[in-house]
Amino acid sequence: MHEVSPPVLSVDEVPAVRSRYDDFTAVHINYTLQIHNSGTFLPWHRHFIWLWEKALREECGFTGTLSYWNWALWPNLAASPLFDGSETSLSGDGEFNPDEQAAQLTPAPGQTITIPRGTGGGCIRTGPFKDWIINMGPFNFNESHYNSLPDHSFAYNPRCLVRSLNDWLIQTYNNQTVVDTLLASPDIIEFQNILGGFPNPPIPLGPHHTGHRSLGPDMLDFFSSPQDPAFWLHHGMVDRLWTMWQDADEMYRRFALNGSSTTWYKTDTPEVTPMTMVEFGVLDHPRPLYELMSPRRGKYCYSYT
Numbered sequence: 074m075h076e077v078s079p080p081v082l083s084v085d086e087v088p089a090v091r092s093r094y095d096d097f098t099a100v101h102i103n104y105t106l107q108i109h110n111s112g113t114f115l116p117w118h119r120h121f122i123w124l125w126e127k128a129l130r131e132e133c134g135f136t137g138t139l140s141y142w143n144w145a146l147w148p149n150l151a152a153s154p155l156f157d158g159s160e161t162s163l164s165g166d167g168e169f170n171p172d173e174q175a176a177q178l179t180p181a182p183g184q185t186i187t188i189p190r191g192t193g194g195g196c197i198r199t200g201p202f203k204d205w206i207i208n209m210g211p212f213n214f215n216e217s218h219y220n221s222l223p224d225h226s227f228a229y230n231p232r233c234l235v236r237s238l239n240d241w242l243i244q245t246y247n248n249q250t251v252v253d254t255l256l257a258s259p260d261i262i263e264f265q266n267i268l269g270g271f272p273n274p275p276i277p278l279g280p281h282h283t284g285h286r287s288l289g290p291d292m293l294d295f296f297s298s299p300q301d302p303a304f305w306l307h308h309g310m311v312d313r314l315w316t317m318w319q320d321a322d323e324m325y326r327r328f329a330l331n332g333s334s335t336t337w338y339k340t341d342t343p344e345v346t347p348m349t350m351v352e353f354g355v356l357d358h359p360r361p362l363y364e365l366m367s368p369r370r371g372k373y374c375y376s377y378t
């Protein structure tokens with residue numbers, strides 16, 4: 074029997090939490106070992122970004138709606154309106170860091186992929202998030218294989234936001250062919266395998282992972298990635314594609330779920346069902362998954378174009 078860390082009971086008392094934004098990051102960290110590569114991944118993140126939009130609208134006076142990063146539209150990240158470094162962007166690349174190296178990944182036994190380094194690797198240079206301070210992380214990816222959260226999970230560690238734009242990743246793994254293949258998935262198992270890339274991926278490295286990786290180390294952080302504001306638009310795209318896939322077959326896909334509620338599909342928790350409860354710490358009360366399966370039911374009322 075594996076131990077999974079208990080939920081955050083009071084994020085307000087966590088030293089690293091210095092802002093409302095940090096509440097969201099701390100909650101994501103706290104549930105990381107349940108909500109990724111698991112049966113709760115899609116509905117949990119749907120509700121997480123919905124809570125974010127709600128906070129923006131109700132607490133920050135935002136009158137718009139959460140948008141999404143349509144990966145395939147922008148094969149050159151630095152030329153996209155999202156990451157061109159302009160005042161209306163989410164800021165662009167980081168300073169060039171000569172120490173950043175190409176990465177070698179082994180997504181399956183006997184299979185090695187060399188990912189060229191990105192173009193930055195240092196603190197963000199331009200745009201609205203220049204001089205932005207993030208307070209949590211970084212985490213070592215191997216810590217995601219633990220059964221409980223690392224000791225330093227909520228330590229206060231103020232630092233700049235680092236980016237390293239990587240067009241190769243976006244062009245290779247987040248192109249329209251990949252998106253079309255994902256949408257053609259016959260069942261939720263295949264949909265999750267293609268999106269997540271693990272385990273036994275039909276396409277090595279899924280577009281969820283590579284979208285994170287294409288922006289650099291802070292966005293790639295398995296625990297604290299919400300600290301990069303692009304997180305919300307990346308997960309907007311994930312939610313959009315899940316919505317499109319669900320909408321294509323109301324009868325069989327609306328409540329289709331696959332996996333346990335432990336990260337890496339560990340079997341120490343049962344297979345999720347629509348009745349499985351998921352938690353959101355200080356952000357919301359626990360919800361059964363069935364409430365999170367349709368953008369047009371219950372509390373939700375949104376659609377994608």
Ligand SMILES: [Cu+2]
Pocket residue numbers: 101108109118
């Ligand atoms: Cu996440």
